[in-house]
Structures are given as structure tokens and as C-alpha cells.
Amino acid sequence: MGHWTNGIKRVRLRTITISVIATSLVLLVYQIVISYKITSGEIEEKPEEGRHVKVELLDVKIAKFSSTSPKSEIDIMPKIPTFKGTLLKDKNYIPNVNGKIFCAMDSIEIDMSRINDDYCDCPTDGMDEPGTNACVNGRFFCNYQADLRNRPKSIPSSRVNDGVCDCCDGSDEWNGFELPNRLADDIQKSLGRFQSPCSYHC
Numbered sequence: 001m002g003h004w005t006n007g008i009k010r011v012r013l014r015t016i017t018i019s020v021i022a023t024s025l026v027l028l029v030y031q032i033v034i035s036y037k038i039t040s041g042e043i044e045e046k047p048e049e050g051r052h053v054k055v056e057l058l059d060v061k062i063a064k065f066s067s068t069s070p071k072s073e074i075d076i077m078p079k080i081p082t083f084k085g086t087l088l089k090d091k092n093y094i095p096n097v098n099g100k101i102f103c104a105m106d107s108i109e110i111d112m113s114r115i116n117d118d119y120c121d122c123p124t125d126g127m128d129e130p131g132t133n134a135c136v137n138g139r140f141f142c143n144y145q146a147d148l149r150n151r152p153k154s155i156p157s158s159r160v161n162d163g164v165c166d167c168c169d170g171s172d173e174w175n176g177f178e179l180p181n182r183l184a185d186d187i188q189k190s191l192g193r194f195q196s197p198c199s200y201h202c
Helices: 002-040 185-191
Strands: 061-064 079-082 100-102 109-111 139-141 154-156
Antiparallel strands (some): 139 154
């Protein structure tokens, strides 16, 4: 009888040990994932008092940050320009010491005021016109981004303001252009394609 009792105790002890190790591993993986998401900016931190965080992508707006002690990359870079059609952390749009940027593929230096001015200054990559349809080969990044790590949602910038809602949030149709023969809303819904003015479908 004592032999059976010892066997049962050993089985229970082994089961409890395995359960504790498995739970610890799950919690460790969870903490690593959350830490990665926080450091990569996937989880939006709540702004502290005296600190203003700009999340929206707006045309030539400057997000100003202030804090008593440097805590992140945001604090080190006090002014981050954001433009329609760009990702928030796109380093191509950070000006150099002369207040200018370089076209990524043309090595042409242009002034920041020429971004989204409806004229294609970077003919090869179209990076100066992400928010307009001036460059045929540029990319417009939608405001709503579900997963920036895998494949950011973008469309050819030639489709910006064409009257068709390509981004699920309608950010590509920012000027409100309407097609002359607009389909009825129920037809648009059945087709899964929407026309400007866009509604939110993310």
C-alpha cells in the first residue's frame, strides 16, 4: 500500500512541476512579446502630463514633444515632421542640417516645402509626393496600419484623390473628390468597393 502511495505522490509532484514550468514559460514568452511591442511602437503609450504625442498623419504638421528627462527616441528627436501618405517613423523624411531631404533613388536634394506640393521632384521613386498623385511611381501609406512589421498597407500614389477609396479608412481620398456617376451605397457595399466621400471600413 505504501508503494502505491509513494507512486501517486511522485506522479502528483511531477505533474505539479511540469505545470509550474509550463506556466512560467508561457508568462516569460508573453512578457517578451509585450516588451517587443512596446519598444517597436506597436502599443501606443498613453501620453504623460506635459507630453503631447501626435498619432495622426497630417500634411506638414510638426509633432512637438517635451519631457523632463529623455525616455525614448521621441525625446531625443524633438521635432518629427509627418506628411500625408507617409509612415510615422519613416526616416527618409527627417531633414538634414540644411533642412532638406534627398530623393532616395535620384540623389536630388529638395526643400521640405516641396513635399506634397503636387509637383514630382523625385522622378524615379516619387518619394516627394506620397500624398498626391503627381508621381506615377510613388507610394501612399494609408493612415490605418494594422501591422507595420509584416507589410504596411500602401497604394500607388497615382490612385490618391481619384474618387475610389483604396484605403479602408479613406485617407487616400483626403480632398473629397467625387466621381460624376457615383454608385448607390448598397451597390458599393455589395461590390466591396467604395467611392468618395469615403466611410471607415477597417
